[in-house]
Amino acid sequence: TSHFGFMVSGGIVGPEEAPVLLATVVVVIATLAQVAWLLARGKKIDMILWVSLALVVIMGGLTIWFHSETFIKWKPTLLYWTMGGAFAIAPLFGKNLLRLLLGEQLQLPDPVWARLNWAWITFFALMGALNLWVAYSFSTDTWVNFKLFGGIGLMLAFTIGQGLWLARYLPDDAAAAKKEAP
Numbered sequence: 001t002s003h004f005g006f007m008v009s010g011g012i013v014g015p016e017e018a019p020v021l022l023a024t025v026v027v028v029i030a031t032l033a034q035v036a037w038l039l040a041r042g043k044k045i046d047m048i049l050w051v052s053l054a055l056v057v058i059m060g061g062l063t064i065w066f067h068s069e070t071f072i073k074w075k076p077t078l079l080y081w082t083m084g085g086a087f088a089i090a091p092l093f094g095k096n097l098l099r100l101l102l103g104e105q106l107q108l109p110d111p112v113w114a115r116l117n118w119a120w121i122t123f124f125a126l127m128g129a130l131n132l133w134v135a136y137s138f139s140t141d142t143w144v145n146f147k148l149f150g151g152i153g154l155m156l157a158f159t160i161g162q163g164l165w166l167a168r169y170l171p172d173d174a175a176a177a178k179k180e181a182p
Contacts, residue, residue, distance in 0.1 A: 020069045020140060027072075028060040051082055073135035076147055077128040084124030087117055108169050116162070123158050127151065 031053050038045050055075050062071035090097045091114075098120060099113045108116070134146045 020072070021064055021067070023144075024060045024063045024072050028056055031056045048083070052079060055079055055082075069140055070135075073131070073140075073143060076151065077131045077135075080124045080128035080131065084121045084128070087121045087124070091117065106166070106170070108166070112166075112169050116166070119162065127154065130154075 035045060035049065035053055038049075055078050059071045059075040059078070063069060087097050096113050096117050098117050099108075131147070131151070134150070135143045138146075
């Protein structure tokens with residue numbers, strides 16, 4: 001209460017909620033510092049970092065003010081669903097965000113780009129739902145571990161699986177070398 005009381009509704013912080021509030025304050029400050037550092041160095045800030053900053057400040061602020069970890073638990077889901085939504089909406093405007101991001105590194109047929117886009121939309125939708133299931137079915141400690149290790153692990157597994165799937169569409173090194181030889 002003596003450290004967080006001024007930030008919360010009612011001015012009293014219980015011992016069971018203090019760790020979550022402290023972690024939330026740290027993540028808000030760290031995200032703000034990251035953006036400030038990039039701005040100070042004249043670096044471009046990616047849209048995903050702006051979205052993440054907005055969600056961290058809004059959901060973190062609500063978590064702190066209302067003494068409720070529910071808001072911060074929703075932040076990953078909102079971020080996943082925002083990303084999936086952006087990937088889903090972009091084709092309506094004739095764009096494929098993955099192609100825009102990776103098109104210089106990967107030469108793929110249009111149908112493969114479309115399937116890859118849908119794979120990411122599905123992944124983000126499922127990750128958002130999975131985050132909520134863990135948040136509401138298990139303790140906060142379990143949710144934190146899932147968010148940190150499970151989320152990263154699932155993202156890594158998905159990316160590796162995607163790489164294996166895409167390998168069949170990539171040019172063979174020997175064939176590419178023959179094309180480049182005079």
